[in-house]
Amino acid sequence: MNKLIIGRYLPGTSLLHILDARAKLIAGFYFIFILFFAEDWPAYILLWSFTFWVMHLSGVHFKTYIRGVRPLIWLILFTVCLQVLFTAGGEIYFEWGPVTISQFGIVSGIYIFFRFVMIIFISTVITLTTKPIDLTEAIHFLLKPLRIFKIPVEEISIMLSIALRFIPNLLDETQKIMDAQKARGTEFGKGSLFQQMKTLVPIFLPLFVSSLNRAEEVANVMEVRGYQPNARRSSFRKLRWKWADTLSLVIMIFLTVGLLIMNTIV
Amino acid sequence: MAMEIRYSNVSADYQLGPIRTKNVLDDVNLFVKPSSFTAIVGQTGAGKSSLLKVMNGLIRPKQGEVKIGKYSVSSNNDPTSLKEVRKRIGMVFQFPESQLFAETVEKDICFGPLNFGVGLSEAKEMAKTAIYQVGLDASFLPKSPFSLSGGQKRRVAIAGILAMKPDILILDEPGAGLDPIGKQEILSLIASWNKNNKLTTMMVTHEMDDVAKFADDVIVMEKGKIVFHDDVRTFFADLNQIQSWNLDIPEARRFQLLIEEKTGVSLPKICLTVEELADCLIEVGLA
Amino acid sequence: MVLDSTNPIIEVKDVSFRYDLRSSTETLSSINFSVQKGEWVAIIGNNGSGKSTLAGILLGLYKPQFGSVTIAGYELNEETKWEIRKRMGIVFQNPDNQFIGSTVEDDVAFGLENLNMPYEQMKMRVYEALHMVDMYDYRHADPTRLSGGQKQRVAIAGLLALQPEILLLDEAFVMLDPKSRKDLLKTLQKLKSRHQLTIISITHDMNEAASSDRIIVLKNGTISSIGTPKEVFSKELDFEAPFTEKLRRILQMKGRNVPNTYMSEEEMVEWLWK
Numbered sequence: 001m002n003k004l005i006i007g008r009y010l011p012g013t014s015l016l017h018i019l020d021a022r023a024k025l026i027a028g029f030y031f032i033f034i035l036f037f038a039e040d041w042p043a044y045i046l047l048w049s050f051t052f053w054v055m056h057l058s059g060v061h062f063k064t065y066i067r068g069v070r071p072l073i074w075l076i077l078f079t080v081c082l083q084v085l086f087t088a089g090g091e092i093y094f095e096w097g098p099v100t101i102s103q104f105g106i107v108s109g110i111y112i113f114f115r116f117v118m119i120i121f122i123s124t125v126i127t128l129t130t131k132p133i134d135l136t137e138a139i140h141f142l143l144k145p146l147r148i149f150k151i152p153v154e155e156i157s158i159m160l161s162i163a164l165r166f167i168p169n170l171l172d173e174t175q176k177i178m179d180a181q182k183a184r185g186t187e188f189g190k191g192s193l194f195q196q197m198k199t200l201v202p203i204f205l206p207l208f209v210s211s212l213n214r215a216e217e218v219a220n221v222m223e224v225r226g227y228q229p230n231a232r233r234s235s236f237r238k239l240r241w242k243w244a245d246t247l248s249l250v251i252m253i254f255l256t257v258g259l260l261i262m263n264t265i266v
Numbered sequence: 267m268a269m270e271i272r273y274s275n276v277s278a279d280y281q282l283g284p285i286r287t288k289n290v291l292d293d294v295n296l297f298v299k300p301s302s303f304t305a306i307v308g309q310t311g312a313g314k315s316s317l318l319k320v321m322n323g324l325i326r327p328k329q330g331e332v333k334i335g336k337y338s339v340s341s342n343n344d345p346t347s348l349k350e351v352r353k354r355i356g357m358v359f360q361f362p363e364s365q366l367f368a369e370t371v372e373k374d375i376c377f378g379p380l381n382f383g384v385g386l387s388e389a390k391e392m393a394k395t396a397i398y399q400v401g402l403d404a405s406f407l408p409k410s411p412f413s414l415s416g417g418q419k420r421r422v423a424i425a426g427i428l429a430m431k432p433d434i435l436i437l438d439e440p441g442a443g444l445d446p447i448g449k450q451e452i453l454s455l456i457a458s459w460n461k462n463n464k465l466t467t468m469m470v471t472h473e474m475d476d477v478a479k480f481a482d483d484v485i486v487m488e489k490g491k492i493v494f495h496d497d498v499r500t501f502f503a504d505l506n507q508i509q510s511w512n513l514d515i516p517e518a519r520r521f522q523l524l525i526e527e528k529t530g531v532s533l534p535k536i537c538l539t540v541e542e543l544a545d546c547l548i549e550v551g552l553a
Numbered sequence: 554m555v556l557d558s559t560n561p562i563i564e565v566k567d568v569s570f571r572y573d574l575r576s577s578t579e580t581l582s583s584i585n586f587s588v589q590k591g592e593w594v595a596i597i598g599n600n601g602s603g604k605s606t607l608a609g610i611l612l613g614l615y616k617p618q619f620g621s622v623t624i625a626g627y628e629l630n631e632e633t634k635w636e637i638r639k640r641m642g643i644v645f646q647n648p649d650n651q652f653i654g655s656t657v658e659d660d661v662a663f664g665l666e667n668l669n670m671p672y673e674q675m676k677m678r679v680y681e682a683l684h685m686v687d688m689y690d691y692r693h694a695d696p697t698r699l700s701g702g703q704k705q706r707v708a709i710a711g712l713l714a715l716q717p718e719i720l721l722l723d724e725a726f727v728m729l730d731p732k733s734r735k736d737l738l739k740t741l742q743k744l745k746s747r748h749q750l751t752i753i754s755i756t757h758d759m760n761e762a763a764s765s766d767r768i769i770v771l772k773n774g775t776i777s778s779i780g781t782p783k784e785v786f787s788k789e790l791d792f793e794a795p796f797t798e799k800l801r802r803i804l805q806m807k808g809r810n811v812p813n814t815y816m817s818e819e820e821m822v823e824w825l826w827k
Contacts, residue, residue: 133655165655168697173364179324180365183357184426185349185381202377205367209412217650224612224643225653225711226635226667234669236662236679310700310730415600443728445600445757446793472730514731517796521818528822540796544803552825553809 009131014059015244016129021138023245027252028126034256035115043262044114050255051118058129068124069117076116084109132164137237155229162218170211177206269354269433269466271298271321275330278320290316291327292490298483301464303457305471305481305498309512312487314470315360318436322355323348334434353382356432360439363411363419371397371414371422372407378430389429396425401455417448424452428459434466435459441476453480478502478516478538486511503536518543525552561587562719562751563611568620570606580606581774584620590718593745593752595762597792598771607771608723608755612643625718639668641719642712646727648704649696657699658683658692661711668715682714683707685748686740702733706740713744720744722754726761738764759786759795763817786815797821 011017016024031050038044055065069076083105090103127135140157147153181202182188188199273296280290290313298304306314319325321332323339331340337351359365368374375393376386384392397406400421406414411422424440440456441449457480460467471477477484477498484501486494488511494501502508502519515523522537531550537543547553568584581603588594598604609615610622613634625640627633645651654660658679665675683689686706696704705725712720720741726734738761744750754761762768768785770778770792778785786798794802797816804811816824 131655133659161655162653165653169649176359177365179319180357180359180362182324183322183352183355184365184378184430185352187345187349202365202367206364210364214650217645217647218653220614221645221651222653224614224638225664226638227663228635228667231667232669233666234671234675236659236666236672236675238672417600446759447599450793472732474731521796521800524818525822525825529826540799540803544800544807547804547825548807548809553804553811
C-alpha cells in the first residue's frame with residue numbers, strides 16, 4: 001500500500017515544481033493523447049527521450065519512478081498479454097481457436113507496454129511535482145466550462161481536494177492497522193490465495209469502520225463551518241500563469257511536430 | 267518466563283510511501299531488566315515508537331541487533347523467527363481499539379492466539395481469562411466489539427494482546443483519549459500485571475504524572491538516541507536537565523517547587539505523587 | 554467583569570432529548586441554563602452523562618424533542634442555524650478530522666470561502682487570525698507536519714477568522730498531550746481576555762474546567778450542580794479533581810485542619826504559609 005508512488009507529492013524546487021498546475025495538466029493530457037499517434041520506433045524514441053528529459057527535470061530519482069511502476073506491473077502485463085494473444089497479422093507463430101500469437105501481436109504488445117509505462121511515468125511526474133491542492137484547483141479551473149451542462153464542478157473539486165487531503169491519514173491508518181495485526185501474528189503474502197484474502201479482512205474491516213467514522217465527522221465539521229452545497233464560494237488559492245507555463249505548451253507543439261516527422265521517416 | 271531485552275548498536279530507518287526518514291534509531295544500546303516497568307519519554311518524533319517497533323521486527327534494524335531472551339531481531343531475520351519473537355512480545359498500539367474487526371469480542375481476542383497456533387478451545391479459555399484480566403467479564407464475549415463504549419473497546423483490544431500470553435508487554439500511550447478515571451483504571455491494571463505476573467513492561471507516554479506513579483525506570487529519547495536511562499527518582503531529581511529535554515515534571519513536584527519558592531521552606535525529599543507531598547508537608551509542619 | 558444577566562448570550566430552556574423515541578429513557582431531561590456574554594462555562598460529565606448529546610444540540614446537529622435553545626438572539630432551528638454558526642465557532646475533539654484545507658492558511662480560509670468573501674478581505678482575516686493563535690509562521694505547512702495542539706490552534710484560528718462571539722469546545726483537549734493542552738489553554742485565556750469571547754467548553758479535563766468562571770455538572774442526563782469551580786470541586790467527589798483538591802482531601806483524611814472548600818494553587822500556598 002505505501003509503495004504506491006503515483007498520486008504522491010514530493011516537495012521540491014525544480015522547474016517542474018514551479019510550473020502552473022494547469023499547464024502541467026494540459027501538457028500531461030496532451031502528451032497521453034499524442035502518444036496514440038506514435039506509429040513506429042523512431043516516434044517512440046522521441047517520446048521516450050522527452051519522458052526521460054521531463055523525469056530528469058523533476059529532480060526526483062529514477063528509482064522512485066521505477067518503484068511507482070512496480071505495483072501496476074501485473075495490470076500492464078495482463079493488457080500486454082491480451083494484446084499479444086488477440087491481435088492477428090503478419091507471420092503467425094501459434095494459433096488455437098481465437099488465440100493467435102503473431103508478429104503484429106508481439107510488436108503491438110511491446111508498443112502497448114512502452115506506452116503504458118510512459119503514461120505512468122508522465123502522470124507520476126505531474127503528481128510528484130504538484131501539490132495535490134493545486135492539482136484540484138487546476139482541475140476545478142479546467143472543468144469550469146462544464147458548468148453549462150449542469151455538472152456540479154464546485155462540489156466535485158471540493159470532494160477531490162478533501163479526498164486528497166486525507167490520503168496521508170488513510171495511509172498512516174493502514175500502516176498502523178497492518179502493524180497491529182502483524183504484532184498479533186498475521187503473516188501477509190503467505191499460503192494459498194484464499195488464505196491471503198482472509199488475512200486482509202482484519203485490515204480492511206477496521207479501515208472501513210474508521211473511514212466511515214471519519215467521513216461522518218468531517219461532514220459535520222464542514223457543515224458547522226458553514227459549508228453549503230450549491231452555494232457560491234470564493235477561493236483563497238490563486239493559480240498564477242507565468243511565461244514558463246506558456247513555454248511548456250509551446251514545447252508540446254514542437255513535440256507534436258517532431259512526432260509527425262518521425263512517423264514519416266520509416 | 268522473564269526475558270532480558272538487549273539492544274546492541276541498533277540503527278534503523280523508517281519508510282512511509284516515498285518518504286524515508288533516516289536514523290529514527292541511531293546507534294541505540296539498551297538493556298532492560300526482566301520484570302521491570304520502563305517509561306519511554308521524549309518529544310514527538312524522537313523515536314519512542316520506533317524503539318518499540320524494532321523489538322518485534324515491525325521496523326527492521328539496518329545495523330545492530332535486538333536480543334529478546336534467546337531470540338534476536340536484526341537485518342537478516344527470516345520470517346519464522348520473527349513470528350517466534352512476536353509471540354512473546356505483546357504490543358499495544360496507540361488507540362488499539364482501531365484494530366478490532368471480528369463479529370464478537372471473543373473472536374477478536376482469539377485472533378492472536380489462533381495465529382500463533384493455539385487450538386480453538388484453548389484460545390477460548392485464554393479469551394475468557396483475558397477478559398477478566400482487563401476488568402470486564404464473560405458477558406462481553408458474545409457482544410460485537412463495535413457496540414461497546416470507547417473505554418470498553420480499549421480494554422477488549424488490550425485483552426486481545428494479553429490472551430497471547432506474552433512475556434513482554436509494550437504499550438504506546440495506552441491511556442490516550444480516555445477520560446481521567448478510565449485512564450487511571452487502565453494504567454493501574456497494566457501496573458498490576460507488571461507487579462503480580464512479573465510481566466516486563468515498556469510504555470511510551472507523555473504524562474509525567476503517570477511516569478512518577480507507575481514506572482521503575484525512565485528512558486529519554488532525543489533524535490533517535492537514548493539520552494537517559496535510569497530509575498525514576500534520579501530522572502526527576504535534575505530539573506535543569508528535564509527542562510533541557512523540553513519535558514514536564516509531575517504535578518506534585520511542580521507544586522512542591524512552588525511551595526518551596528513561596529514559603530522558603532525546603533521539603534525533605536523530592537515528591538513525585540500527591541501522597542508523598544502530603545506526607546512531606548506534614549513532616550515539616552506546614553500542614 | 555460586568556455580566557448582563559437580563560440578556561444572556563446562550564439560553565437553554567427545558568431541553569429534553571432521546572435518540573430513540575420508543576425508548577423510555579431520556580438522554581437529556583429538562584436541561585436549563587444560561588451563559589452570559591464574556592463568560593467561560595465548562596460543562597463536565599463522565600461518559601454517558603449526555604454531554605456530547607448536549608454539544609450536538611447546541612451545534613444544531615440534533616433537534617431536541619422538547620424545550621428551546623436561544624443563541625445570540627436567535628432561537629435555534631433549521632432556518633436560523635446558519636446565522637448562529639456565523640456567531641458561534643466549534644472546536645471538535647479530533648484535530649485531524651477538522652482540518653479541511655490542505656495547508657494551514659487554506660484551512661483557516663475554509664469558513665470565509667463558504668461566506669463567499671472577496672480574496673483581499675479573506676487574506677487579511679486569515680493572517681490576523683493566525684497571528685492571534687501564534688501560528689502565522691506555519692501558514693504554509695500541511696497538517697502532517699503539525700502536532701495535535703498546533704492543529705487545534707489552527708482550528709481555532711479558522712473560527713476566529715469568522716469573528717464569532719462564542720467559542721464552543723467539544724472535548725477539544727482530549728487527544729492532546731499535556732504540553733499541548735497547557736499551550737491551548739493559555740491561548741484560550743489570552744483570547745478570552747482580549748476579545749471578550751464567550752467560551753463554552755465541554756470537557757472532562759479538570760484543569761481546563763478549573764480555569765472557567767462557572768461549571769455545569771451533568772449526570773445521567775440531568776444537571777447535578779452549577780457553580781463556580783470552588784463550589785463544584787468541593788461538592789462533586791466522583792470526578793478526577795484538580796491537583797490542589799486532591800492534596801486538600803488527602804490532608805483532610807490524615808486529620809489535618811484544612812479548609813472545607815476547594816482552593817486554587819495561590820490560595821493553597823497562602824494557607825500553607827499562614
